Amino acid sequence: MDGGFTLARGLTAGGFGGTVTLAGAGAAEFVAAAEATPGALPAALAECGGVLLIPGMGGMAEAPELLLRLSRLFGPEVENYRETGMAPNMIHPEVPEIFVVSNIPPVCRTPPAMPDPPLTAEGKFPVQFPQRRGWHSDQSYRRPPPDVSLFLGVRTVPRGQGQTLFADATAAYEALSPEMKARIEGLDGLHISGGLGRRREAVLAGTPAPALKPSQLPQRQPLVREHPVTGKRALYMCEYGQMDWLEGPIFGMEPGPHGEGAKLLEALMAHCTQERFVYVHEWTPGDLVIWDNRCTLHAATWFDAEHEARVMWRTTVSGNPGALYAGEAKSWLVAAE
Numbered sequence: 001m002d003g004g005f006t007l008a009r010g011l012t013a014g015g016f017g018g019t020v021t022l023a024g025a026g027a028a029e030f031v032a033a034a035e036a037t038p039g040a041l042p043a044a045l046a047e048c049g050g051v052l053l054i055p056g057m058g059g060m061a062e063a064p065e066l067l068l069r070l071s072r073l074f075g076p077e078v079e080n081y082r083e084t085g086m087a088p089n090m091i092h093p094e095v096p097e098i099f100v101v102s103n104i105p106p107v108c109r110t111p112p113a114m115p116d117p118p119l120t121a122e123g124k125f126p127v128q129f130p131q132r133r134g135w136h137s138d139q140s141y142r143r144p145p146p147d148v149s150l151f152l153g154v155r156t157v158p159r160g161q162g163q164t165l166f167a168d169a170t171a172a173y174e175a176l177s178p179e180m181k182a183r184i185e186g187l188d189g190l191h192i193s194g195g196l197g198r199r200r201e202a203v204l205a206g207t208p209a210p211a212l213k214p215s216q217l218p219q220r221q222p223l224v225r226e227h228p229v230t231g232k233r234a235l236y237m238c239e240y241g242q243m244d245w246l247e248g249p250i251f252g253m254e255p256g257p258h259g260e261g262a263k264l265l266e267a268l269m270a271h272c273t274q275e276r277f278v279y280v281h282e283w284t285p286g287d288l289v290i291w292d293n294r295c296t297l298h299a300a301t302w303f304d305a306e307h308e309a310r311v312m313w314r315t316t317v318s319g320n321p322g323a324l325y326a327g328e329a330k331s332w333l334v335a336a337e
């Protein structure tokens with residue numbers, strides 16, 4: 001790699017993801033080297049299918065602007081959460097481009113539930129939908145959607161809990177049958193934020209969905225996205241918590257949790273999250289994981305929030321969603337409200 005970095009490809013046996021290191025470098029040296037060769041890390045991310053692990057970045061916890069500087073290499077816009085309405089307790093007090101994911105004060109966010117049952121029939125850690133839930137691409141309810149997320153393990157929990165799972169949506173698309181590829185060509189999913197009464201559970205329970213502000217409306221996104229850098233096609237979808245289960249989840253197909261759209265989405269999600277496409281990241285403090293939301297899905301997992309404290313920092317980078325979105329105003333900042 002340019003810049004003296006070393007790239008070890010293949011976080012999974014199938015070759016998905018990669019690990020980038022710079023011999024002898026702490027976080028400050030790593031970021032300076034990355035800035036000196038600004039194309040190197042984005043190129044590595046694209047080459048590895050959209051997931052990069054950079055271990056040893058614990059120094060960022062003492063110098064949070066280093067995470068922001070590294071984030072800026074992945075695109076023109078790094079979201080400032082103070083400007084986009086995030087609750088103040090979830091925003092880093094010094095660097096508002098960092099949002100804090102944590103179970104301890106002041107954030108107090110509850111981790112996902114354990115799968116039910118907790119293990120697969122073979123006694124293994126479950127990754128596949130629907131036993132594993134929560135698969136999504138970040139902020140897919142926005143148009144244009146973001147490109148890349150960076151996630152730093154500041155304080156992590158023991159191995160075996162609090163993992164982050166990543167699915168290779170490019171490989172999953174390529175593995176579809178020709179018939180399925182033809183069937184989903186041109187279809188759009190209908191995405192919406194989870195807190196707006198249109199999650200699958202809310203619709204199944206018959207809870208009346210509240211009226212939506214213009215900035216909250218469900219957004220159509222292609223079920224198959226062409227990556228603007230690699231040109232490769234990938235499945236682009238979420239599941240129960242981030243699709244519109246009232247009018248969707250697939251635009252133009254029979255809606256609702258028992259409709260034809262739901263059957264198609266659930267089949268694709270189960271396909272995409274097969275073990276062969278999934279990387280399970282067990283966190284070590286100082287790990288930085290970077291993922292491309294345009295061609296990967298991810299899911300958080302349970303950890304023992306009663307006894308463990310977890311602090312993670314996230315940034316979100318956007319600005320290159322692909323030609324489909326050219327010239328679009330930001331759906332979440334519409335002026336009409």
Ligand SMILES: [Fe+2]
Pocket residue numbers: 136137138298
């Ligand atoms: Fe996420």
